[in-house]
Each structure stands twice: as structure tokens, then as C-alpha cells.
Amino acid sequence: MGYLSCNGESAVSICxxxxxxxxxxxxxxxxxxxxxxxxxxxxxxxxxxxxAGNFLxxxxxxxxxxxxxxxxxxxxxxxxxxxxxxxxxxNEIEILSRVRHRYMVNLIGYCVDQRRKTxxxxxxxxxxxxxHDHLHSSVTPLxxxxxxxxxxxxxxxxxxxxxxxxxxxxxxIKSSNxxxxxxxxxxxxxxxxxxxxxxxxxxxxxTPPAGTMGYLDPSYLAPADLTAKSDVFSFGILxxxxxxxxxxxDLNYSPPCIVDWAVPLVKRGEHGAVCDSRIGNRPSSAxxxxxxxxxxxxxxxxxxxxxxxxxxxxxxxxxRKMSQESPVWSRLRRRTxxxxxxxxVGEEKEEINVRGGSKKKMNKVSNVIAEDDTVPExxxxxxxxxxxxxxxxxxxxxxxxxxxxxPDPNDVVEDNREVTTIRVLVERERTVKTAAMMKLSxxxxxxxxxxxxxxxxxxx
Numbered sequence: 001m002g003y004l005s006c007n008g009e010s011a012v013s014i015c016x017x018x019x020x021x022x023x024x025x026x027x028x029x030x031x032x033x034x035x036x037x038x039x040x041x042x043x044x045x046x047x048x049x050x051x052a053g054n055f056l057x058x059x060x061x062x063x064x065x066x067x068x069x070x071x072x073x074x075x076x077x078x079x080x081x082x083x084x085x086x087x088x089x090x091n092e093i094e095i096l097s098r099v100r101h102r103y104m105v106n107l108i109g110y111c112v113d114q115r116r117k118t119x120x121x122x123x124x125x126x127x128x129x130x131x132h133d134h135l136h137s138s139v140t141p142l143x144x145x146x147x148x149x150x151x152x153x154x155x156x157x158x159x160x161x162x163x164x165x166x167x168x169x170x171x172x173i174k175s176s177n178x179x180x181x182x183x184x185x186x187x188x189x190x191x192x193x194x195x196x197x198x199x200x201x202x203x204x205x206x207t208p209p210a211g212t213m214g215y216l217d218p219s220y221l222a223p224a225d226l227t228a229k230s231d232v233f234s235f236g237i238l239x240x241x242x243x244x245x246x247x248x249x250d251l252n253y254s255p256p257c258i259v260d261w262a263v264p265l266v267k268r269g270e271h272g273a274v275c276d277s278r279i280g281n282r283p284s285s286a287x288x289x290x291x292x293x294x295x296x297x298x299x300x301x302x303x304x305x306x307x308x309x310x311x312x313x314x315x316x317x318x319x320r321k322m323s324q325e326s327p328v329w330s331r332l333r334r335r336t337x338x339x340x341x342x343x344x345v346g347e348e349k350e351e352i353n354v355r356g357g358s359k360k361k362m363n364k365v366s367n368v369i370a371e372d373d374t375v376p377e378x379x380x381x382x383x384x385x386x387x388x389x390x391x392x393x394x395x396x397x398x399x400x401x402x403x404x405x406x407p408d409p410n411d412v413v414e415d416n417r418e419v420t421t422i423r424v425l426v427e428r429e430r431t432v433k434t435a436a437m438m439k440l441s442x443x444x445x446x447x448x449x450x451x452x453x454x455x456x457x458x459x460x
Contacts, residue, residue, distance in 0.1 A: 035093075035097055035107060035108070035109045035110060036108060036109030036110075036122070037109060037110065037111065038109050038110070038111040038120070038122060039111065040111055040112075040113050040114075040115075040120070042069075042111075043067060043078050043111050043120055043122070046067035046068050046069050046076075046078070047065040047066065047067045047078055050063075050065050050078075050080060051065075054066045054067070056077060059079055059190065060085070060088070060190050060192055061079050061081040061082065061085040061088060061089055061092075061121070061192060062079060062080050062081045062082045062085065063079075063080050064077050064078065064079050064080070065077070065078045065080065066078075066125065067122065067125075069122075074108075075125040075127075076108055076122050076123065076124065076125050077122070077123050077124070077125045077126065078120055078121070078122055079120060079121040079122075079123065080118075080120055081118050081119055081120065081121065082118060083116070083117060083118055085192065086118065086119070088192030088193065089118075089119050089121065089192065090119075091191070091192060091193075091194065092107070092121065092190075092191045092192050092194070093107065093110055093119070093121070094196065095168055095191045095194050095196050096123075096191055098164075098166065098196065099160070099161060099164055099168055099196075101156075101157050101160045101161075101188075102185075103153045103154065103156055103157035103160075103185065103186065103187055103188060104157050104160075104187055104188050104189070105123050105124050105126060105179055105187045105188065105189035105190075106123065106124050107121065107122070107123055108122045108123060108124065109122045110122060123189075124181070124187070125182075126179035126180060126181050126182075126187060126189075127180075127181070127182050128179075128180035128181065128182065128184070129179070129180060130175065130176050130177075130178060130179055130180070131150060131175045131176075131178035131179070131180065131186055131242075132174075132175035132176040132178075134180065135147075135175055135241060135242065135245055136245065136247065141245060141276060141278045141279050142279075143279060143281075144279060144281065144282060144283050144323065145323060145324070146184070147242045147243070148283075148287075148291070148316070148319055148320050148323055149186075149320065150178070150180075150186035150242065151238075151239055151242050151291075151316055152313070152316040152317060152319075152320055153185055153186040153187075154173070154178055154186050154188055154235070154238065155235065155309060155312045155313045155316050156313055157187070157188040158170065158173065158188065158231055158235060158309050159309035159310055159312070159313050161194075161231075162228045162231070162308075162309050163309075163310070166196055166197060167196070167197075167228065168191075168194055168195070168196045169194060169195050169226065169227075169228055169230065169231055170188070170191065170193070170194045170231050170234075171193040171194055171195060171210055171211050171226075171230065171231070171234075172190060172192070172193045172194070172210070172211055172212055172215070172234075173188070173215060173231055173234035173235055173238060174212050174214075174215045174234065174237075174238065174248070175238060175241055175242075175248075177189050177190040178238075193210045193211065195207060195226070206223065207223055207226075208223060209221065209222065209223065209225070209226065211230075211234070212248075213249065214237065214247070214248030214249040214257070214258070215233075215234040215237045215238070215248055216233075216234070217229070217230040217233040217234065217303070218233075218301065219233075219301065219302070219303050220233075225303075227303060228308070228309070229303040229304070229306045230303070231309070232298050232303075232306045232307065232308070232309060232312070233298060233299055233303070233306065235298055235309070235312065236294075236295045236296070236297070236298025236299035236306070237258060237259065237295075237298075237299060239291065239294065239295035239298065240258050240259070240262045240274070240292070240295045240299075241258060243274055243275060243276065243288075243291050243292060243295065244258065244262060244274050244275065244276055245276035245278060246258050246261070259299050262274050262292065262295070262296070263296050263299065265292075266292050266293060266295075266296045267296075271285065271288045271289045271292050271293075272285070272288060274288075274292045275288060283322070283323040284322065284323075286322060287319055287322050287323050290315060290318070290319050290322075291319055294307070294312060294315050294316070298312065
């Protein structure tokens with residue numbers, strides 16, 4: 001896939017300055033890591049003259065070769081860059097000299113090729129290829145445990161970038177930019193398009209949008225649109241890819257875009273349909289549900305409604321712990337849990353008390369479907385009323401003629417908080433039906449006080 005770019009002149013918003021945590025003990029800038037400066041002849045010898053036998057593949061900056069350095073003590077990968085990628089190479093050196101992480105492909109050093117007027121990058125050697133190769137291999141697809149493990153590792157790396165003393169936005173998170181090391185760990189690579197700094201930095205104000213089609217945030221249309229949530233969107237695409245085994249864009253499917261295919265399934269509660277059918281021994285339905293719902297939340301069309309990477313990391317930690325439980329313990333845990341799981345888009349279940357009148361007993365509304373903000377609400381055709389001024393309530397998912405309870409299309413369903421819209425159909429006259437609407441907190445109940453003229457809602 002190629003890169004999408006455009007010309008923009010407005011300011012780049014790299015991070016939210018209101019959420020930036022200032023710590024006076026860390027006010028001193030961290031010094032860049034000490035990088036080794038290699039000689040060209042040293043790298044040429046380490047790669048056998050950049051021979052075909054040492055060729056590993058082609059990266060975004062050029063060809064990559066395996067290198068044996070320090071008398072065989074150090075295995076590394078050498079990126080032989082091109083003149084056209086000079087600016088991206090300098091950018092990668094700048095970022096990787098300041099940020100290091102166990103789930104990143106770290107920079108060891110570099111070399112200046114005076115003859116070709118280019119630089120060679122020396123990075124950690126990753127012997128097991130890319131995550132894309134493993135996900136889409138028809139021979140040995142990844143197990144569920146490894147998929148969840150890799151998702152958590154990359155989420156941890158992205159969170160480290162966003163929470164660094166000087167924040168970094170990667171801008172090109174995708175499965176082909178994730179490499180697998182010798183111990184089977186996933187590492188985030190390729191920082192050529194990454195941006196480092198704050199919104200006040202002059203060099204960021206004219207940086208045009210960039211990324212890979214299929215992973216690129218659709219709301220990132222101008223430099224001012226960029227935030228850390230653009231990386232969250234790309235990670236959501238990656239998470240769908242990890243769960244389903246489908247490419248971000250695959251013309252062999254209809255629809256070809258993974259978002260257009262997966263999100264409607266999540267909203268209908270068909271979570272298992274998103275899973276890669278090539279591998280058996282699926283984890284519990286709760287694990288699958290959490291994975292696909294988190295992916296759906298990450299790819300919301302409104303950037304502000306997407307979760308932070310810190311929340312994504314915590315979710316994936318829980319998912320991995322749940323996936324490693326024995327079936328007996330998993331069933332026992334679900335039975336003994338008092339707190340209901342309420343993080344599932346399309347699977348939200350709650351109880352809201354609705355009182356039909358001052359002398360009526362409180363009735364519970366349960367098993368109600370919650371809808372995501374990106375889907376237009378379907379019309380509900382109420383069944384005939386049995387009595388005048390009666391409040392209808394849903395009895396099951398998708399029940400006709402009932403009250404519709406669910407998240408407002410403009411609000412976010414999150415782990416610990418929820419804004420719900422309740423629509424109560426009331427017949428004030430024989431042939432006239434009206435809808436009362438209000439927003440309420442999940443922790444509060446609602447009652448209905450009626451007269452022959454008005455319908456009022458009272459919070460308790």
C-alpha cells in the first residue's frame with residue numbers, strides 16, 4: 001500500500017495540552033540515547049557486501065540486510081536507505097534516539113555513506129518476520145493466545161509513545177510494521193512518519209497528513225486534525241485484523257474495508273462472526289466480545305469518542321488474563337462476579353426502573369440492546385396500547401412495541417460510565433402518541449409523573 005498525503009498549512013495538534021501531566025521531578029529533559037556511529041566498511045563486511053544471502057526484505061526506507069557485528073556477538077539489521085527517504089531517516093534517528101521500549105525495534109546506531117549521500121540505520125535484528133506474514137499465512141496461522149499477546153504488546157508500545165515526556169505519534173501503525181523477535185514478542189517498527197513534540201513546536205505546524213490506506217484515520221484530513229487518537233484508530237484496525245485474519249483492505253471480500261465489514265457484526269452482537277475461522281479452540285465468548293468491542297470503539301468516526309491507549313492496554317490485560325483461565329475457573333468467575341460487564345457495544349445490558357404512575361409498582365426494564373453512535377437509529381413501531389397512558393417497556397432484545405433504551409447516538413459507551421437515552425411512548429389521546437426523551441445516568445432510576453396535560457420525568 002502506498003501512503004496518503006496532502007498539502008496542509010494549519011497547525012498540527014500532536015497532543016492534548018490540557019491532559020499533559022507536568023511532573024517537576026521530571027522537568028529535566030531526558031538525554032538522547034548514545035548511538036553507535038559505524039563505518040561503512042564495517043557494515044559492508046558485516047553484511048557480506050550486502051549480499052543476496054543476507055537480504056531480509058524491503059522496508060519503507062530501502063533494503064534491509066542481516067549483519068553480524070562485534071565478532072559474532074551482535075546480530076543486527078542494517079537498513080540501506082535511499083536519497084528520497086533522507087528526511088524520514090533523519091526523523092527516525094531523532095525519535096529512536098529519545099524513545100526506547102522493549103516492544104519497539106530500537107535503534108543501535110547509524111552510518112553515513114559519503115559516496116551515496118545516504119545513511120544506513122542499524123537496528124535490532126528481528127528473525128521471525130512481520131505480524132502481517134503470520135496473520136495471513138495459510139500454513140500456520142497464529143493461535144489465539146499469541147494474537148492476544150501481540151495485541152497487548154503493541155498497545156503497550158503505543159501507550160509508551162503517547163505518554164513519553166515528549167509525546168510521539170507513530171502515524172503508521174499496521175501489521176507489516178510490527179516485527180517478531182527471537183523470543184516471539186511483537187515489536188513496533190518504522191518511525192519514518194512519526195512525529196515528536198508538542199503543539200507549539202514550529203516544525204510540526206506544516207506537517208501534512210500521512211499514513212497507510214486502510215489504517216489511516218478518516219478524520220485526519222489536515223495537520224490540525226492530528227492527535228494521539230489517530231494512532232488509536234490505526235490500532236483498532238490492527239486489532240480487527242488480529243482477531244479476524246483479514247487484511248485492512250481486501251478486494252476479495254465485500255465490503256473490502258475491514259471496518260465496514262466488522263463493525264456492523266459487532267453492533268448486531270455477532271461477535272463470533274468476526275473471528276478467524278481457520279483456528280479452533282476459541283476463547284470464551286466474553287473474551288471475544290471484549291476484543292471486538294474494543295476494536296469497534298477504537299475506530300469510532302469521532303476521534304474524541306475513542307478510548308485512550310491506556311484504557312486499551314488495561315482492557316487487553318484483562319482479556320489476556322481471562323483467556324488464560326481454565327474453563328472451570330472461568331465459569332466460576334462469571335457466576336461469582338457481582339459487577340455486570342457493561343463495556344460491550346451492542347451487548348449492553350442494564351436495568352432501569354420505570355414507574356408508570358404514583359400508585360404503580362416499579363417495573364424493571366432489562367435485556368435492552370445498546371447501539372453505537374455510528375449507526376442510525378432504526379424506527380420502532382409501537383404495538384397497540386392496551387390501556388390509556390400506559391408506559392411500554394421492552395421485554396427482550398429487539399422487542400416491538402416497547403420502550404427503546406440504549407446509548408444516545410451522540411454519546412459514548414465506556415467501561416465505567418454510560419449515558420443512556422430513554423424514549424417512553426405515551427398515549428395522551430386515543431390517536432396521538434408522543435415520545436418523551438431525556439438523558440440520565442446509569443446509576444439513577446427514572447420515574448414518570450403524568451397528568452391529563454403533561455408528561456414529566458422525575459429522577460431519584
